[in-house]
Amino acid sequence: MSRILTMLCGHCRCVGNVRSSKEMTPLFREVTLRCTNDMCGHVWVADLIAVRTVSPSACPDPEIALPFARSVMIRNLGLQLELAFRDAANDPG
Numbered sequence: 001m002s003r004i005l006t007m008l009c010g011h012c013r014c015v016g017n018v019r020s021s022k023e024m025t026p027l028f029r030e031v032t033l034r035c036t037n038d039m040c041g042h043v044w045v046a047d048l049i050a051v052r053t054v055s056p057s058a059c060p061d062p063e064i065a066l067p068f069a070r071s072v073m074i075r076n077l078g079l080q081l082e083l084a085f086r087d088a089a090n091d092p093g
């Protein structure tokens, strides 16, 4: 299921739909929206910026430096602890 990106119009609070967008960088896109209220007609530009990783990529690009969400760091720390305990339990020494 896909969702359509919308944003409320700052003037009349009706839904604004994306009319066009332009990639500025791999993590930054400029989006042009138009208010669906024909009496308003407001058209504006908004920035869409990737700010953090929620689930790591299976094919990461080394050029992309996007911080991890706190939940991802906690999950990774839990996995590392689990592996360390397994190694310790299997160590005959």
Ligand SMILES: [Zn+2]
Pocket: 009, 010, 011, 012, 013, 014, 035, 036, 037, 040, 041, 042
């Ligand atoms: Zn409007």
